[in-house]
Every structure is written in structure tokens, then in C-alpha cells.
Amino acid sequence: MHVRKENRRLSVNFSKQGTCLIVPCFFKNHINKLNMLLDEFVFKIASRCNLNCSYCYMYNMGDNTYLKQPKVMSIDTVHAFARALKRHCQNNAIRRVDIAFHGGEPLLAGKDLIRETVKIINETVVDVEVKYVIQTNGTLLDDDWMDLFNELDIQVGISIDGPKKFHDMYRVYHNNKGSFDEVVKGVNVRNNKSIGGLISVVNIKIPPKDLFDFYLSLNARSVNLLLPDCHYDNLPDGMAKLRDKREAKYGDWLIELYDIWVSYEKKGRPKIPYFENIIGMILGLEKGDELIGKRKNKALTIETDGAIEVVDPLRICENGFTRNELNVHKNEISDIEELPIYQMYYNSHERLCAKCNACPIQTICGGGYLGHRYSRSNGFDNASIYCNDIMKMVSHIQRDIFSRLPENILHDLHLEAISYDELFEQTNTL
Numbered sequence: 001m002h003v004r005k006e007n008r009r010l011s012v013n014f015s016k017q018g019t020c021l022i023v024p025c026f027f028k029n030h031i032n033k034l035n036m037l038l039d040e041f042v043f044k045i046a047s048r049c050n051l052n053c054s055y056c057y058m059y060n061m062g063d064n065t066y067l068k069q070p071k072v073m074s075i076d077t078v079h080a081f082a083r084a085l086k087r088h089c090q091n092n093a094i095r096r097v098d099i100a101f102h103g104g105e106p107l108l109a110g111k112d113l114i115r116e117t118v119k120i121i122n123e124t125v126v127d128v129e130v131k132y133v134i135q136t137n138g139t140l141l142d143d144d145w146m147d148l149f150n151e152l153d154i155q156v157g158i159s160i161d162g163p164k165k166f167h168d169m170y171r172v173y174h175n176n177k178g179s180f181d182e183v184v185k186g187v188n189v190r191n192n193k194s195i196g197g198l199i200s201v202v203n204i205k206i207p208p209k210d211l212f213d214f215y216l217s218l219n220a221r222s223v224n225l226l227l228p229d230c231h232y233d234n235l236p237d238g239m240a241k242l243r244d245k246r247e248a249k250y251g252d253w254l255i256e257l258y259d260i261w262v263s264y265e266k267k268g269r270p271k272i273p274y275f276e277n278i279i280g281m282i283l284g285l286e287k288g289d290e291l292i293g294k295r296k297n298k299a300l301t302i303e304t305d306g307a308i309e310v311v312d313p314l315r316i317c318e319n320g321f322t323r324n325e326l327n328v329h330k331n332e333i334s335d336i337e338e339l340p341i342y343q344m345y346y347n348s349h350e351r352l353c354a355k356c357n358a359c360p361i362q363t364i365c366g367g368g369y370l371g372h373r374y375s376r377s378n379g380f381d382n383a384s385i386y387c388n389d390i391m392k393m394v395s396h397i398q399r400d401i402f403s404r405l406p407e408n409i410l411h412d413l414h415l416e417a418i419s420y421d422e423l424f425e426q427t428n429t430l
């Protein structure tokens with residue numbers, strides 16, 4: 001039985017009967033070129049790193065343009081950004097922005113520069129709530145740093161990939177030594193003084209149970225899972241070019257982790273936004289982020305020289321892919337709206353290939369993360385390299401959610417879960 005295509009824009013539209021479970025979502029299909037709401041800033045306060053992770057999109061995925069960037073942002077550029085941000089908020093009636101200190105490794109900027117940056121922004125951009133986070137590899141984090149972050153009200157996110165043996169496969173220093181011991185020390189320092197999340201790049205070699213137990217051992221409150229930054233011309237570990245058509249190793253791995261996570265007592269388990277967003281969307285809520293869902297992508301990057309760019313994980317596509325002429329020293333932040341690459345990113349969950357447009361779960365998946373759709377031959381006009389994986393995982397979670405609903409609701413709403421095989425067949429016979 002097939003899902004009715006005419007219902008595919010409903011938020012929960014992929015039961016076999018094509019029935020919307022709770023709320024219809026009215027996502028427009030046109031391209032919004034102007035009046036974008038840009039309020040998330042990835043702020044590159046430092047452009048180098050004390051680590052050299054083998055999968056790093058900054059240094060090891062074919063883009064070497066970081067070499068032309070200043071190692072840290074100058075005070076002059078911080079001032080220019082703060083003034084541009086003030087105008088941007090005034091012109092667009094923005095009342096709240098998120099600023100994520102990023103690198104490279106942002107702690108390499110030093111405490112004085114970070115303190116001064118927050119001071120300059122707060123004193124310049126008045127009447128706007130500014131929320132700060134810092135995303136660090138954790139190796140340099142100590143009590144003094146945490147005192148500063150608490151003083152400045154900066155939340156701290158730390159990247160850690162799993163138990164030592166697995167973390168040290170990829171997250172290494174420039175001399176190839178693993179960084180696990182220092183990162184765990186950093187996580188414990190952070191946990192003693194503040195709350196914050198973890199970020200992990202999915203490694204399907206880690207048994208999901210070991211990973212979940214590891215998160216529990218670190219008292220993780222929240223874990224953002226990232227699929228490896230890869231595309232059609234550079235596939236991730238374990239994904240063969242001529243893979244069996246239905247193979248979904250990443251999906252299988254995510255399903256195993258989901259089952260462990262969802263059956264653990266809710267109070268004691270870490271939040272996993274990737275799963276929570278999918279559950280929310282299955283229940284008809286408007287959820288999602290740049291990885292999944294239908295929301296607009298509102299983030300942009302400010303480089304150490306003040307360049308205004310699309311988010312930099314897209315560097316995996318080609319050398320210099322994210323570069324342009326815009327800079328806070330001479331441009332308005334919203335000038336980035338005119339760039340085709342930014343329009344594509346902002347609308348990435350709307351600008352989909354034919355396969356995604358016909359996919360019964362596109363209101364949940366939104367074609368996945370933009371970078372994962374890239375190929376040299378076709379640009380972004382592809383389904384995600386993780387398409388099978390997302391289909392398999394989402395259909396599994398849908399089945400699990402439906403199994404928790406009372407029979408009479410399923411019956412009255414004509415809800416019946418759709419299987420991975422059905423999804424696969426429907427999208428691969430176009």
C-alpha cells in the first residue's frame with residue numbers, strides 16, 4: 001500500500017493511509033531570497049586547533065583556505081562585528097541572537113580576548129538578548145576557564161566521540177597522540193561547575209550499548225549526534241560506493257542506540273536532540289534543525305578576519321567552497337542573503353531533489369543535512385548519502401511511537417506504520 005502523495009506536506013503523513021496524526025504544517029515551497037531571519041552566529045574567534053582530528057572539515061577534508069585566515073580575531077574585527085550586529089538587529093527587529101564561539105579551538109584565543117569580545121558585544125548590542133555558547137574540544141578546559149565562562153554566562157559544549165579506544169581513532173593531536181584523557185578531564189571540570197552538552201560524531205564501530213553506558217558514566221545531560229561530514233565523492237567509513245541497495249549501516253546503528261536510549265528511564269538518560277526531534281515531528285510538532293526537519297537554517301559564520309560566510313562544514317564540498325567577498329568591515333550581515341550558496345543553505349529543507357520531493361517522510365527528513373547531498377557531478381541535487389539510513393531509522397521510530405499509542409487512536413485515525421521496505425520501494429521506483 002502506498003502513501004498518498006497529495007498528503008505529503010502534512011507533518012505526520014507517512015502512515016500507510018497518509019493520515020496526519022496531529023498538526024498540519026504549512027511549509028511554503030517558494031524560495032525566500034530576502035528577509036531571512038538570521039540570528040545564529042558561528043563566531044570563529046580562532047582559526048587553528050591544537051588537535052588534528054582526521055575527519056575535521058576545517059583542516060582535513062580538502063579545504064586549505066584556513067591558512068590565509070588570522071590565527072585569532074582582532075579587537076578591531078570584534079568591534080566591526082558588534083556594530084554590524086547592532087545594525088542587523090535594528091533593521092530586522094531581532095530581539096535575541098545566539099553566538100557560538102568556535103574554531104579551530106576557541107580556547108586558543110585566550111581568556112582576555114574572549115572576555116573583551118563579550119564585553120564589546122554586550123555594550124554595543126543593547127536591547128537584544130545575546131546567548132553565548134562555546135564549542136570546545138575540551139583539552140584545555142580547566143577551573144580558571146570554567147570560572148570565566150560562568151562569569152560571562154557562556155554555556156560550554158564539548159566534543160567527545162566515545163570510549164578511549166574509539167575517540168582516539170580520530171580525535172588526535174598533531175603528533176597523532178589520542179586526546180581522550182585530557183578531554184575527559186575537561187568534561188569533569190565542566191560538570192563540576194556548570195551544565196552543558198556533548199557532541200559526538202557517529203562512529204558505527206562503537207557498540208551502541210558501550211556508547212550509551214559511556215554517556216551515562218560522564219553524567220551527560222545532552223548529546224548531539226552528528227553523522228560524519230561526507231558526500232557522494234567522499235563516502236564515510238563503512239559505506240561502500242556500490243553498496244547493497246538496501247544497506248543502511250548507519251541506520252541500523254542509530255536504531256540500536258535509539259532502542260537502548262528509549263527504553264532507559266527517562267529521568268536518567270541524556271537528551272539526544274536528533275531522536276527527540278524525530279519523535280516530535282512524528283507527533284506533529286514543528287521541530288528540527290539543519291540536520292533534519294523542515295526549518296530554515298538561520299546560522300552563518302563570521303571568520304577570524306571578519307568574513308561573513310555560509311556555515312563552514314560545507315567546506316567538505318570543495319576547496320574554498322564557502323568563501324566570498326563579504327566582510328563585517330564593509331558589508332551588512334544580511335548581504336549574505338544574496339549569495340546563491342546561502343539561499344541554498346537557508347532553504348535546504350525546501351530545495352529538494354525529485355526523489356526527496358516524492359518521499360513520504362520528507363516532512364521529517366527534509367533531505368537531511370545539505371553537505372551530505374553534495375556530488376561533483378550534480379551539486380546538491382541529490383538525496384542524502386544517508387538516505388537509506390534516515391528512512392530506516394525514521395520508520396523504526398514511527399513504529400515504536402505507534403506501538404505506544406492506544407489501539408483505538410490508531411484505529412480511529414487509520415494509522416498504520418509504514419515499513420522501510422515500503423519507503424524504499426516507493427522512492428526508488430520513480
Ligand code: SF4
Binds near residue numbers: 050059103
Ligand atoms: S577539535 Fe574540532 S576543529 Fe580541532 S581538529 Fe578536531 S574537529 Fe577540527
Ligand code: SF4
Binds near residue numbers: 357360365367388390
Ligand atoms: S534523503 Fe531520503 S529519506 Fe530524506 S527526504 Fe530524501 S528521499 Fe526521503
